[in-house]
Amino acid sequence: MFSKILIANRGEIACRVAATARRLGIKTVAVYSEADADAKHVAVCDEAVLIGPAPAKESYLRADKIIEVALATGAQAIHPGYGFLSENSEFADACAKVGLVFIGPPASAIRAMGSKSAAKSLMEKANVPLVPGYHGDNQDADFLQGEADRIGYPVLLKASAGGGGKGMRVIENSADFKAALASCKREAISSFGDDKVLAEKYLTRPRHIEIQVFADTQGNCVYLFERDCSVQRRHQKVLEEAPAPGMTAERRAAMGEAAVAAAKAVGYVGAGTVEFIANQDGSFYFMEMNTRLQVEHPVTEMISGTDLVEWQLRVAAGQALPLQQSQLQINGHAIEARIYAENPEKGFLPSIGTLRHNHTPQAVSFELGGSLNLPAAVRIDSGVREGDSISPFYDPMIAKLIVWGKDRTEALSRMAQALAEYQIVGLSTNIAFLQRLIGGQAFSTADLDTGLIERNHAELFPPVAAAPLSVLALAAVAQLQSEKQQGQGDPWQSSHGWRMNSSLQRGLQYKEEAHAHEVAITYQAAGWDIAAGGQQARITLVNNDKHGPHDLSLKLGEQTIHGTVVQYGTDGEHVHVFTGGNHTVLNYVDPLAHAGETEAEGGRLTAPMPGKIVAVMVSKGQQVAKGDPLMIMEAMKMEHTISAPADGVVDEVLYAVADQVAEGAQLLAFKLPE
Known part of the structure; x- marks a missing residue:
């Protein structure tokens, strides 16, 4: 076994690899960019070396620099994690040339599966079923459009060297083909340095089911069952679970054996995932093979009682697989939610x-690797801590929340409870959306397909209801307690608000994105009276420090409520209230702080985040209709279209293609109809 390895990655996967290495007594070397100097993965490794500026191409994609650091620190092997250099055959070759072990498959296998087109040809020879499509080298736009017309719409365009949902477009008709192809190629060249695409029939209501395979250098190859990754947005996975609901033993064996055949066809070694697109009738087709550890590998670990990173290390060190196919079994059900x-x-x-x-x-x-009788109920894999920042340079994942249950029903219940307890303040997250997704009819009944989110859009994106009185009461008491602490010793800040011959009455204003609230507070000897939205009640403070500095317990009328209130900003204007498993974001309007402010002028179109302009579709003086695309910017490796908010005229275009823009920068001046 190795005594020291370098982890050529960042975030939660770097922390995950380091955890297993520590358990096995293996020293670890972290590499980091200037943006990650204080990152968690730097802290949890035994050594850490700076490799470059924030952009990945100048740091985490610098194969030469990473190999140089590995040799200088005495590392014997490099674990690439996933993403970055994990599926780079040239990097694997470069490691071998200097005597470093690449903890992954042979470079030949990466090359064979790295091109989706070449991989499909190999799979056809190995009798693995394929989706009808075109996987050749001819990239002429007219030719590709002709192939799409032949296959029949809808057609899926996919970057041949891609992954993670980048460089993918679903095209509904021939008229939209050329524009979608251009956008797909732009995103592909930006993400992978290769704009080659393939086209294939887009199946309606398909499921995305993948098989975890593992092979060693001694000819052994096994499958560790399947994961259902059908719930996706922008072709990127949101929820993953194992085993796949409704999977029969016969179909599991057929898919597992097909995956093993695919791995053996390329002389595979190490951890890999063979991804299939599956019809509702049980038929399935090879989609691609990811020649690395997957983001969703924890659900496989949870149901199989294995540590897949330990298996990677042992196989890379020349050892045989710890278990054979007959020794592997499924125990319970696991679900992973990606907190973004x-x-x-x-x-x-x-x-x-x-x-x-x-x-x-x-x-x-x-x-990990313990008894099948003692799986984890809740597991969190994360590469960030409180106080850390999510930057525009890398994937915006905060954590992976993984739960286990003796069956799917118990796992769903645990996931719902865990999401209700998860609190994040400082940036937008998908936690509330995940709660609706987990509790929704489609997912809870396993009515799964890759279009689940779009199909259930109305249920998953309901109108935002106004904050109830309980939330406003928690926010108001938190504000009053904050004022009391700031005014210690000041009689005018006394919590009972005594006034001669009267009770102190105050008005507090809060705003939500779609609602405004006027809250009337009347100070009483042992609490307050609150009135808002036609409701009123007496508030009594039960305990303002139940578990932590932000926790409150109140008696609201005859009801006792518990919550967490986090306030921040120059005047504490940002108010986040967590109660009953719900998260409400309020803006406290301080009448003094906001006096004299006016609404921002209309007609401004601004950048939603830092990024680069990749296309400008309009010019000064051009008339446009509501919804017309005006400009496309790339941020966090994804394209975002800036569209016209209404019918109008482009008054000025302020940026050109390739310009870098800051968050909030005005991109265009737009004249609204008079």
């Missing part, structure tokens, strides 16, 4: 900012 810094209500736009408050559910720790 993003805004689902705004098209899942990534969010950046600082984790000002990061309260996670109680994780039940366990020893």
